[in-house]
Amino acid sequence: MSFPGSYREGEVNFLLTRLQAQEFTDVADKERLIQSGRRHYSQMLSPESVPSARYLGVFEDACRANNARMAADCLRLAALVAARRSGPITLVSLARAGTPVGVVLARLLREVFQREATHYSVSIVRDRGIDAAALRHILASGHAAESIVFVDGWTGKGVIARELALSVSAFNAAQSTSIDNGLYVLSDLAGAAACAASGDDYLIPSSILNATVSGLVSRTVLDERIGPEDFHGCVYYGEFAGFAAADQSQRFADALVALALAQADGGLPPATPLDAQAAAERSRSYLAGAMARYDILDVNLIKPGIGEATRVLLRRAPRLLVLRRPGTPDVRHLEVLAEEKQVPVAIDPALPYHAVSLIRSASDA
Structure with a gap:
């Protein structure tokens, strides 16, 4: 029912329905349909492609410049999660910008903080909310509501943080659960997260790529193919794995973990209070x-x-x-x-x- 994308087994469980790619919508048509109200953005996908050699070089430059900082923020965020949760931790990253962060956090929680940590990645859609079927599956799999921590990469205007708070509150009311509806991020530009490692606008290298740094998973889909008991959908770009150096997902996560483990040997980074x-x-x-x-x-x-x-x-x-x-x-x-x-x-x-x-x-x- 779940799958790991192009990550190793155990790194992440994508709770997404794998869909066959139907017709892709070009960017100009998608924009007109979204802004006219005729289609919601979650009902359409634009095609993705393997990054050009030039653009991949820019990504590699960004990794050299900022991976150490991102690793420090991942370590700092893992420390904050560990301090705020007792017992096993269930990380629920928001696909797909949250997925690489969740992969790294889960490993740091296990390897640095000796905590039991499971990582799921689920869909949330603006104006549609969190994937309730995925949350029900997580709870039915034996994870306590109080163990759940929602993870993303950053906030921009805070729209997704507010969407998460509203939809998880509605889920709690409907299911008589008490899941924490706060969002944990590396960088909180909007002041909307419940917990953040930083408030700075800096280049998080994974923001540069699409599927090829997120397990080869597309942006999530919520169209007429998704029933009320189904997970939200996605397209899996498995064909990209055949291109040399195209899929950076596992390599990127492994590099961040290695940097964070080296930093942890020198003591945990202090948490700077955010305003x-x-x-x-x-x-x-x-x-x-x-x-x-x-x-x-x-x-x-x-x-x-x-x-x-x-x-x-x-x-x-x-x-x-x-x-x-x-x-x-x-x-x-x-x-x-x-x-x-x-x-x-x-x-x-x-x-x-x-x-x-x-x-x-x-x-x-």
Whole structure:
């Protein structure tokens, strides 16, 4: 019923229904359908491809520059999880940006903190909520509600953190359970997470790639093929495994674990208190100003932070890439993508993030 994607057995259990790839929707058509309200984003997939040699080189540069920092944040987050849970821990990562983080955290909890840890990866969809069938399966498999910890890579505007809180609260009410509805992340830009290792906007290398750093699993799908008792769906890009160096999933996770274990030998990194209220206010202020400055009516067309900006350039119809400072290692991949996709770039030294992407309004197409 579950499967490990391209990870080793025991690293992760994807609670997703493997679907056959039907017709893919090109990015321009998908954008029009989403913004017109005719289709929800979870009902469509755009095709993915193996990253180019140039882009894979950018990913490798990002790993060399930032893997040590990401490993330290994974170690810090694992320490916070261990401190907040007694007994066995059930990590539930949000597919798919949360999956690599969950793989690393589970191993650190076992190897550094000597804790029993199981890792599942499940779907959550904006405006549709968490996959309730997956949560029921986790509980039916003998995991206590109080052992569950939801994990993701980062927050942008905090939409998914709020979606998680609402949908898990509704699940608890319906099922008479008491699952913690908070989100644990490496970087909380929106001040919306329950627990975070950092509040900084930095380049998390796994944000650069799609399926090829997330177990060859697509973005999750919730369309007419998914029944009420089914897990949300995905496409498994097993064919990508045949391309040399294309699938970075296991290699990336192993490299982070090795770095974190070496760091743990020198003592655990201190947890820096985060000012969530200040982060939330900064997010609200920037979004309001950007909507006025760029004449945007729908806040969903603004994606702040490196991770969210990257997602737009990879799979949406970008209108503009805004950078605080061009030419820095953290935004090099964004500049490569913008060049390849002919997306205009604006420089704003007052930007509170390293990068922001704006999505093109369908009315402007």
